[in-house]
Amino acid sequence: MKELKQTNKIFIAGIVFFSLILLGVLTAKKPVLPYKITAKEALKLVGDTSKMVSIKNIPSNAQWIDVRNQYEFAKGHIEKATNVYAADLFEPFSIRYFEQLKKEGKKVILYGQDINEASDPWLILSQLGFDNIYYLKEGFDGYQNKKNLAHFRNPEQPALDYARFFVEARKKMMGEGK
Amino acid sequence: MVVAAFGLLFMDGLPDATRLRADQLLLKSMEKGHYINSDDLADKIISGDPSLLIVDLRDSVQYAKYSLPNSLNVPYGKILDKDYIGYFDQDQFKVVLYSNDHLIAEQAWLILSSKNFSDLYVLKGGLNEFFNTIIRPQEPVATAPESEFNKYNTRKAAGYYFGVPMPRSVKNGQGGNGITETGGLLASKKRKAITIRKKKKKKVGGC
Numbered sequence: 001m002k003e004l005k006q007t008n009k010i011f012i013a014g015i016v017f018f019s020l021i022l023l024g025v026l027t028a029k030k031p032v033l034p035y036k037i038t039a040k041e042a043l044k045l046v047g048d049t050s051k052m053v054s055i056k057n058i059p060s061n062a063q064w065i066d067v068r069n070q071y072e073f074a075k076g077h078i079e080k081a082t083n084v085y086a087a088d089l090f091e092p093f094s095i096r097y098f099e100q101l102k103k104e105g106k107k108v109i110l111y112g113q114d115i116n117e118a119s120d121p122w123l124i125l126s127q128l129g130f131d132n133i134y135y136l137k138e139g140f141d142g143y144q145n146k147k148n149l150a151h152f153r154n155p156e157q158p159a160l161d162y163a164r165f166f167v168e169a170r171k172k173m174m175g176e177g178k
Numbered sequence: 179m180v181v182a183a184f185g186l187l188f189m190d191g192l193p194d195a196t197r198l199r200a201d202q203l204l205l206k207s208m209e210k211g212h213y214i215n216s217d218d219l220a221d222k223i224i225s226g227d228p229s230l231l232i233v234d235l236r237d238s239v240q241y242a243k244y245s246l247p248n249s250l251n252v253p254y255g256k257i258l259d260k261d262y263i264g265y266f267d268q269d270q271f272k273v274v275l276y277s278n279d280h281l282i283a284e285q286a287w288l289i290l291s292s293k294n295f296s297d298l299y300v301l302k303g304g305l306n307e308f309f310n311t312i313i314r315p316q317e318p319v320a321t322a323p324e325s326e327f328n329k330y331n332t333r334k335a336a337g338y339y340f341g342v343p344m345p346r347s348v349k350n351g352q353g354g355n356g357i358t359e360t361g362g363l364l365a366s367k368k369r370k371a372i373t374i375r376k377k378k379k380k381k382v383g384g385c
Contacts, residue, residue, distance in 0.1 A: 033200055039293050040258050046285040047254060087208055090201040116280055120207045123288050124200055155281040159306040162244035165313070166341050173343040 033095065036129035045126055047156070053109050053134045055142050062107040067121050068140070078111065078143055086112075086121045098125065102132055111136035111143070115155055198294050206291055213302045214274055216311040217329070220336040223247060231271035235282055246276065246308075247340070254286045258293075266295045276301035276308075312336050 035042075045051070053059065064081035066073050073083040084094050101108050110118040110125075110133060118135040125133050136142070137155065198206070206212075222230055223246065232249040234241050241251040252262045254277070266273060275283040275290075275298060283300045290298055301308065310316070315333035318326040338344050 035197060035200065035292075039197065039289055042292070043255065043258055043286075043289050046289060047282050086204065089204055116284055119281060119285060120288060121204070123285055124204055124207075127292075128200055156278045156304075158240070158278045159309060162305065162309065165309075166244075166343075170343045173345070 033090070033128045035127050037127055042123070042127045045123060049154075051122065051126070051134045052115075052137045052155075054137045055146065059107050059109075059134075062109050062134075063101055065108055065110050066140075067110050067112050067118055072113070076140075076144070078140070081111070086117070089121055089124070098130055098133075102130055106132065107134060108132055109134045109136055112139055114139035114141055196294060197292050200292075203288065203292050207288060212287060212291075212299050214299045215302050216308045217333070217336075219246075219274060219301055219308070220312045220333075220340070224336060224339050229270075229272050231265065231273045233265065233273055233275050235275055235277045235286055240278075244305075246305075249276075254282055257286055257290060266290050266298065267293070269297065272297045272299060274299045274301055277304050279304040279306055313340060313342055 053062075064078045066077050066081045066083045067086040067089075068083075069085045069087075070083060073081075077083070082097075084097065088094050098108070108130075110122050112118040115135065115137055117139065122133055122135040219232075223232070232246055234245045234249045234251045235254040235257070236245075236251075237253050238251055241249075245251065250265065252265065256262050257266065275287055277283045277286075280300070280303055283304060287298055287300045303310075312333050315330050315337065318330055334342075
């Protein structure tokens with residue numbers, strides 16, 4: 001009988017020990033949302049203009065999401081846009097919202113004051129498997145100045161021919177010296 | 179036990195276990211601590227800051243036509259290639275990324291930061307902003323405060339370093355101190371030789 005009790009004790013201890021390990025493993029901090037693509041695959045998104053939307057051709061059935069903070073949003077926002085401040089992107093309500101939109105097959109267009117404010121959340125969300133997300137090229141600045149859109153040239157276009165600028169400047173200088 | 183350990187390996191999630199968590203990456207990008215403006219960069223270039231490594235993310239054609247002095251060309255599509263990744267996966271130099279504007283450099287920064295590379299910076303506004311600030315500074319209005327004028331003069335002086343031709347009056351005043359006929363004090367465009375020591379890989383995971 002005594003031997004049996006001893007075995008039982010060890011057995012119980014083993015079960016408890018194993019359960020504790022299992023508990024630890026299960027409750028260990030999992031990444032909030034795992035990346036669905038590698039960094040190399042994400043690199044292909046850099047400079048990808050297919051996810052850049054211009055105010056001149058807005059897709060229909062799109063959900064606008066303002067990534068600025070609530071104060072900026074309250075001051076003025078795109079009609080029918082919802083506000084998800086970029087800092088809150090990983091809050092449960094926000095993730096549920098994005099998952100819901102993805103399930104509904106909706107195109108989501110992020111916008112900030114300018115293109116850069118929306119581009120970071122876009123790039124991060126795209127790596128988490130949300131491939132229905134776009135971002136607004138002209139930003140809220142462009143939305144407010146719809147008449148002056150020529151000002152928003154394509155991003156990454158040089159503002160001028162740099163090399164030529166120096167050549168011209170030197171020519172001018174030589175000319176003035178006469 | 180073995181199963182649990184195995185499970186832990188997958189806990190970090192495929193595909194790269196060494197990447198910065200998405201929410202931490204977002205926080206880092208929102209802190210905006212990774213921006214450097216044109217004035218500061220110009221200052222560092224002129225003073226020959228040895229801890230700086232400037233990387234031009236544009237294609238080789240644009241780089242050849244014009245680039246910042248002492249900058250390295252790594253077209254952004256190649257930043258993770260094994261020939262180039264060493265420039266970012268190191269802790270000897272501070273890396274300043276730039277492109278024509280801000281977007282590409284910022285996005286490239288995000289990808290590199292997600293690989294846990296640190297000490298990476300983005301030139302705010304890119305070359306376009308650099309041109310509007312240093313090369314072609316805006317003259318302040320007459321009613322502007324003195325600090326604006328000081329800034330303007332500093333920028334003009336910096337501009338000469340980067341190739342803006344000096345006005346003849348300035349040249350003559352200094353009387354033949356080696357300024358070339360083409361004007362300006364264009365810094366050497368030769369890329370300095372850089373040896374990068376690979377960062378010691380921190381052990382990931384483990385009990």
